[in-house]
Amino acid sequence: MRHIEYLPLPEIVRAVRNPKEHDLPTIRKSIQKWGCTLAGELDDRTGRLVAGHGRLLVLEELVADGGSPPEGVKIGDDGVWLVPILRGWSSRSDADAEGYLVANNSTSERGGWDRGALADMLTDIYEADEELLAATGYDPTDIEDLVPADLGDAPPAPVPQSGPVERVEPPDVWGVIVTCATEEEQVELLERLAAEGRSVRALM
Structure with a gap:
């Protein structure tokens, strides 16, 4: 079961290798503002830290400055700061432990x-x-x-300019539509006009 255990700050063993760099001034501002909600995570197999190295460095700075412990940190009977550490997780191997150390940082960074x-x-x-x-x-x-950036600073889209009106030439062929009362009248008219040499077609 995962659980929080308060451990003496000087006794917490750090990871053998930790490539993560830390912005200690910003971490310090965060701890001073919100307290120490969680100082780090410990690998129960190795007894070494797998997360929280930057936070522990800042807590050590605060101890050296002689100030009061931030909220979330207790003071032991001997005056040593006791910090909240997450326990209950064990790595399967040294590579597994280092993989978690890297993933704990990189998964947040990659999210953007x-x-x-x-x-x-x-x-x-x-x-x-x-x-x-x-x-x-x-x-x-x-x-x-x-x-x-303010999109209002972008140049306005060009406004289409009106040009000269294109002149439409009249068709070379002229036609007339004649309405007939019956089909017989239509047939008779078509035959007569065709006989006169007209080009005709029937419309339904």
Whole structure:
């Protein structure tokens, strides 16, 4: 079963290899704003950390600064900070553990953002609290970069210009439609006009 266990900060063993780089100032702002909701995840097979290395580095900085622990961190009887660590997961091998370490970071990075929705959300956060925006790792300039360029600045579409009216030549052949009362009258008229050399055809 997965569970949270409070462990002494100095005793948490880190991964042998961790290629992930960390923006420690931004992580620090986040922890100072929202507290330490979860310091990291431990592999019960190896006893080593598989997630949370940047958070633990920041917590160690805060200890060195001599400040009070953020919300979510306890102080042991000996004065050592106790941090919340997720337990209950075990890797199958060292490669499996390192695979999870990489996936834990890369799956979030590869997802990307809906830039328009992110810009709207960051704008609302900024209007509510400027310090809150800073804790997210973004600033007002980032919001401007997320908003697409104003389409109103684009040149207007060309308006079709009217030209000279094209003259339509009259047809070379003229015709007359004659309405007959009966089929017999139609047949008689066709025969008479044909005999006069006219080009005729019947219409139904």
